[in-house]
Amino acid sequence: MPISCRRTPSAIVAILALVALSTPGQAQAPETDLARENERLSAQVRDLEATLKAALARIAELEKSLAAAGSSGTTPGTTAAPRSIAASNLSPAGLTTAIRADFKAEFEASGLPVLTDTSTEEDRIRYERWLKKWVAARNRQFRERVSWPVAIKGAEAVSTNETLVNFQPWDIKDATAVGKTFELVIPTRSYARATRRRNANMDDDIGRLDGVFVPRIRFNSARMEPGPFDNPPYLGPMAELFWSFDFKALSAQITDADATPADASGTKP
Numbered sequence: 001m002p003i004s005c006r007r008t009p010s011a012i013v014a015i016l017a018l019v020a021l022s023t024p025g026q027a028q029a030p031e032t033d034l035a036r037e038n039e040r041l042s043a044q045v046r047d048l049e050a051t052l053k054a055a056l057a058r059i060a061e062l063e064k065s066l067a068a069a070g071s072s073g074t075t076p077g078t079t080a081a082p083r084s085i086a087a088s089n090l091s092p093a094g095l096t097t098a099i100r101a102d103f104k105a106e107f108e109a110s111g112l113p114v115l116t117d118t119s120t121e122e123d124r125i126r127y128e129r130w131l132k133k134w135v136a137a138r139n140r141q142f143r144e145r146v147s148w149p150v151a152i153k154g155a156e157a158v159s160t161n162e163t164l165v166n167f168q169p170w171d172i173k174d175a176t177a178v179g180k181t182f183e184l185v186i187p188t189r190s191y192a193r194a195t196r197r198r199n200a201n202m203d204d205d206i207g208r209l210d211g212v213f214v215p216r217i218r219f220n221s222a223r224m225e226p227g228p229f230d231n232p233p234y235l236g237p238m239a240e241l242f243w244s245f246d247f248k249a250l251s252a253q254i255t256d257a258d259a260t261p262a263d264a265s266g267t268k269p
Contacts, residue, residue: 091148091169093180095213096233096241099142103236106134115237117224128221131238135217142215151177152205155191163188165250170206184209186247194250210249216242 107130113119115127151168158164162185169179195205218232218240226234235241 144213163191194252208251212246
């Protein structure tokens, strides 16, 4: 018996109708996925561009450092002897000022937008990534062995073996105090030894403080502004500026060599 084909056109029409109804929904999903992928790739490109810009700025900075090292006869990468640093330009206040200046310059070079409470999640992630790298690098870079001329302004015993001493950066050449005072807890025997012989013509003991300046810049994701008391010291969004000092010695003897001016890096020419 011949098979009837009269219903075939109707079946084809029904199938085509179903295909037509399902196609827009199926096409929309790939378009949405493509848009998301484009957005992700665009963000990645922007991040790479910012990283490249920062790297180029850092390369330029290193080239200047190499040129300066070449002109001064020093070899980059060698371990420097303890530095005799002029109190007028490098003291705790001077070094923290240098750290702040470096943060500002490196952030501007990064091309990142200023982070605020209304910043996008993408901008926040990029900034946090940049900041953590900067913090780790600068905590190493600004660690300094120093030898500072200081005036001893006062002291207070905090225990049998330790004394809190108030130091004033001192300009040997001009015989005058410069910059802000700072306090350190040092061994009582070191303080007593340095102040045993007081110069009758001076109100304060003048000595040389040797040690290691240790920056302790800290990442704090909750810190977005200085606050009313700026405590701890605010460096920038999510960044706080701490420092400590590894005490080595306090000497009452200062030679004429300590009066030699320091260059921009803090090392005597």
